[in-house]
Amino acid sequence: MTQLDWPEILLRLGSAALAGSAIGLNRDLHGKPIGLKTLGIVGLSTATVVLLAVQFAEPGKITDAASRVIQGILTGIGFLGAGVIVHESDRFRVRGLTSAACTFLAACLGITCGAGEWKIVLVALVFAFVLLTIGRRVERWLHRMLGGKDDPHQAEASPKTQDRG
Incomplete structure (x- = not known):
């Protein structure tokens, strides 16, 4: 049995809560249906359970x-993420996929923090913020460069609703 000391427990649980909250803040700033508190709790709760398992x-x-x-x-996080996805009945568009993916990422980061794998947490957070910050712009640029089909709803959508999730 592994006996973790107080500083290690605080580090693992605190970093999981902070990592999830940071991703949630990004979602919140983009007006998405899941935010800082929710993803912070997802990270904290998953790290707590993994920390318990690691203790033994x-x-x-x-x-x-x-x-x-x-x-x-x-498996459980999949259900939480599915609850973030909302269907628009008039246009049959699926929305909230990025927020659902961020929920899954917050859980994975919580698991990784609980296991104490700091390098993996740091690299995953960096990649996540790169994708969340410039991903849509790169996607649009590649779409134009590769001659993708135009999105008929893009022109009528406001800039705030341009992000898919």
């Missing part, structure tokens, strides 16, 4: 039981 493992090993905990978390 040998140092540095993820046991079969911990693996099942992680699998259960990710």
Whole structure:
């Protein structure tokens, strides 16, 4: 059994809450249906459960039981993410996919924080913010460069609703 000390517990749970909150802040600033508090809680809750599972493992090993905990978390998060996706009945458009993906990412970061894998957390956060910050612009540019089909709803949508999720 691994016995974690208070500073390590605070570091793992705090970083999971901060990572999820940071992603949630991005969603909130874009007016999306999920924000800082929700994704902060997702990160914190997943890290808490993984930390509990890690406590009963040998140092540095993820046991079969911990693996099942992680699998259960990710299954449950799928349902939470599905709740963020809303269908617009008049145009049959799916909205909220990026927010649902951010929910899943916050859970994965919580799991990774709970396991104490700091380099993975840091690199994943950097990539996430690059994608969330410039992803839509790169997508539009590539769409124009590669001659993709025009989005008929883009012209009538306001700039705030241009983001898909």
